[in-house]
Amino acid sequence: MSEPDKSGTFPLGARTVKRLGYGAMQLAGPGVFGPPKDRGAALAVLREAVSSGVNHIDTSDFYGPHVTNQIIREALHPYPDDLVIVTKISAKRGADGSWIPAMSREELTQAVHDNLRNLGVDVLDVVNLRSMLDIHGPAEGSLEAPLTVVADLQRQGLIRQIGLSNVTAKQVADGRKIAEIVCVQNQYNLAHRDDDRLIDDLARANTAYVPFFPLGGFTPLQSSALSGVAKRLGVTPMQVALAWLLRRSPNILLIPGTASLAHLRENIAAADLTLPDDTLKELDSVAMVAAT
DSSP states (O other): OOTGGGGOEEEETTEEEESBOEEOGGGSSGGGBSOOSOHHHHHHHHHHHHHTTOOEEEOOTTTBTTHHHHHHHHHHOSOOTTOEEEEEESEEEOTTSOEEEOOSHHHHHHHHHHHHHHHTOSSEEEEEEEOOSSTTSOOOSOOHHHHHHHHHHHHTTSEEEEEEESOOHHHHHHHTTTSOEEEEEEEOOSSOOTTHHHHHHHHHTTOEEEEEOTTOTTSOOOOHHHHHHHHHHTSOHHHHHHHHHHHHOTTBOBOOBOSOHHHHHHHHHGGGOOOOHHHHHHHHHHHHHHHO
């Protein structure tokens, strides 16, 4: 049994994936912009992830832009039959690397075709529509117009399944009136737990929840409780954070990202880490401290 197998599986729409996947965002250059410093290392990370048993990769053509998808294609095409590649649309990059909303019909359609071309596929497995109403986090507002465009592209046969990202519970409920939503991708970790109720609701509906930034993202989570648990167990804080997420709910699918083979191996090893019950209450204190 491979390490990712030990994380268990969960449906991602019509497909079933291992709960420990891989996020490709860090394969681009600094600030998720431009080419990587070491393209060979990026290729090696992808190939080892898949050879280790990972069968769920998260990406976007606005990583780079275009760079990450092109690296995925070079590393893995033709793709293994069980590999599910999830991409996201609704943003573009400025010349300075800024993130710019791109949610018009024309922009969304172009984004889908860019993903198809750079990944080298005829149909995209899953496309997440990322809300850009607020680039920093979920914000209420209608996503009917852009989601209708994505649903139209699905009917044209360019997209198999649809997800949502950076969204509220209301937007998920409203979105289900337009299309089947197979996953929700939001920020969630030990300290950032606004989606606790949403995760439980999605679990009851057998819908995947895909948290990003398991250790805080661009500003890594600093916690004495987390560091203390990691030290006692002889593992890294990231491994504890990933193991906690796997324990949190069976519908959680992980996509930790790295451009380092060493960190990839550490992340994959988290699938075999069992957190003792007495550590869970201690880790809950991380959220309490963050809320104060």
